[in-house]
Amino acid sequence: MSNAPLPLINPVPLPLDKELVLKVIPMPADTNGNGDIFGGWVMAQVDLAGSVLPARHVQGRMATVAVNEFIFKQPVRVGDILSFFSSVTRVGRTSITVQVEVYAERFRSQGQYVKVTEASLTYVAIDDEGRPRPIPR
Ligand SMILES: CC(C)(COP(=O)(O)OP(=O)(O)OC[C@H]1O[C@@H](n2cnc3c(N)ncnc32)[C@H](O)[C@@H]1OP(=O)(O)O)[C@@H](O)C(=O)NCCC(=O)NCCS
Numbered sequence: 468m469s470n471a472p473l474p475l476i477n478p479v480p481l482p483l484d485k486e487l488v489l490k491v492i493p494m495p496a497d498t499n500g501n502g503d504i505f506g507g508w509v510m511a512q513v514d515l516a517g518s519v520l521p522a523r524h525v526q527g528r529m530a531t532v533a534v535n536e537f538i539f540k541q542p543v544r545v546g547d548i549l550s551f552f553s554s555v556t557r558v559g560r561t562s563i564t565v566q567v568e569v570y571a572e573r574f575r576s577q578g579q580y581v582k583v584t585e586a587s588l589t590y591v592a593i594d595d596e597g598r599p600r601p602i603p604r
Pocket residue numbers: 529530531532533558559560561562563589591593597598599
């Protein structure tokens with residue numbers, strides 16, 4: 468397990484066409500056996516972040532129906548500041564699909580951003596019985 472800071476690979480500007488929907492700093496309890504952040508923890512945060520824009524449309528219960536794509540581009544470390552940006556890519560009859568991009572400010576390199584994850588997820592508006600319902604227009 469290494470605590471050495473990660474080299475700053477490919478710092479990039481933040482996206483202008485997406486909304487900041489979540490910021491979080493992973494803790495030591497979120498690591499895997501390598502000492503990096505466990506991918507399942509990142510997926511859970513992306514699922515939460517991805518639900519923010521659909522929640523505005525759905526106005527009620529919804530469920531994640533699909534993770535269409537999920538790419539871990541670079542590892543995440545304890546102490547990185549993670550920023551989650553999202554945009555709606557499709558509004559269907561009962562479902563909404565979003566793109567989520569995650570940028571890390573590395574420990575000791577705050578203020579510079581590297582893209583660590585990108586994903587596409589689909590959420591479905593559901594009624595009280597858990598069945599799909601139309602999204603209010
Ligand atoms: C979400 C759920 C209610 C959808 O039920 P369903 O019978 O599959 O619904 P439908 O086939 O009518 O599809 C509903 C919408 O989801 C979309 N959808 C279904 N499967 C999909 C898939 N694999 N990928 C992308 N979209 C999908 C459909 O295209 C449709 O969207 P539209 O109305 O905008 O065109 C049901 O699958 C479910 O309860 N899944 C479990 C959800 C869950 O536990 N999630 C994890 C915790 S939140």
